Amino acid sequence: MYHPTDLVTIDGQPSSLELVAQLADENAPVMLGFSRGKDSLASWLFLRDHGIEVKPYFLYHVPGLRFVEESLAAFEEFFDTEIHRYPHPAMLRWLAHFTFQSPEHLAVIEAAGMPEPTYEEVAELIRAHLGIPGAWNCDGVRAADSPNRRMAMTTAGPRRDEVRKISIVWDWRVRHVREALAHHGCPLPIDYELFGRSFDGLDRRFLEPLKQHCPDDYELILSWFPMAEVEMIRDHLAAA
Numbered sequence: 001m002y003h004p005t006d007l008v009t010i011d012g013q014p015s016s017l018e019l020v021a022q023l024a025d026e027n028a029p030v031m032l033g034f035s036r037g038k039d040s041l042a043s044w045l046f047l048r049d050h051g052i053e054v055k056p057y058f059l060y061h062v063p064g065l066r067f068v069e070e071s072l073a074a075f076e077e078f079f080d081t082e083i084h085r086y087p088h089p090a091m092l093r094w095l096a097h098f099t100f101q102s103p104e105h106l107a108v109i110e111a112a113g114m115p116e117p118t119y120e121e122v123a124e125l126i127r128a129h130l131g132i133p134g135a136w137n138c139d140g141v142r143a144a145d146s147p148n149r150r151m152a153m154t155t156a157g158p159r160r161d162e163v164r165k166i167s168i169v170w171d172w173r174v175r176h177v178r179e180a181l182a183h184h185g186c187p188l189p190i191d192y193e194l195f196g197r198s199f200d201g202l203d204r205r206f207l208e209p210l211k212q213h214c215p216d217d218y219e220l221i222l223s224w225f226p227m228a229e230v231e232m233i234r235d236h237l238a239a240a
Contacts, residue, residue, distance in 0.1 A: 002180045014159065019158065030047065031126060033140075034057060035198050036058065041177075041186055042169050043140040047138065084130065138167075139168070142172055
């Protein structure tokens with residue numbers, strides 16, 4: 001078991017150690033929004049260390065990307081746990097607003113009447129699908145990650161009872177995350193070699209490395225978002 005020390009503190013907020021102890025006492029499965037990023041990996045390891053059953057779910061921005069599916073399969077083997085896949089609210093929003101769409105796609109998307117669910121609505125649908133009503137929904141948001149996230153932890157706190165959500169490693173520093181992964185021998189996905197972070201968008205940071213190193217995945221993205229290449233052309237012209 002990894003024991004983090006020298007955690008971030010915010011007056012009036014429970015520590016991650018207090019929160020995980022409360023979850024352990026409840027002796028019930030918890031959901032985990034698993035992005036494949038380092039913070040969600042640390043969250044999973046932390047929950048597992050305390051004997052908590054984790055029901056991980058992955059929200060995809062583009063379904064079926066090979067580099068994503070290969071890493072999900074590797075983590076399913078590492079944790080010996082199925083990772084459930086669902087569409088990301090951002091993907092549904094991009095489609096509903098015709099983001100990077102070609103003219104021939106517009107009528108089809110409009111006829112489909114794409115929904116735009118909130119994260120909380122998606123979480124409720126996942127609870128129902130997994131048969132765990134009322135389960136806590138954990139994520140890897142950390143206060144030390146940015147000033148905005150620290151402000152969110154200061155004002156709303158790491159535990160939001162009204163939506164049953166907990167940022168389980170909220171007070172960890174990045175060194176705690178790295179130490180936890182090293183302690184458990186947990187690898188990072190290929191995203192960190194390609195982008196320096198986990199994949200979560202359609203901007204040039206992600207598209208250019210994919211076009212160079214994962215051309216099949218790049219073409220799959222273009223099949224869903226045909227005009228995405230404009231993003232790279234625009235950046236190149238701006239830099240010229």
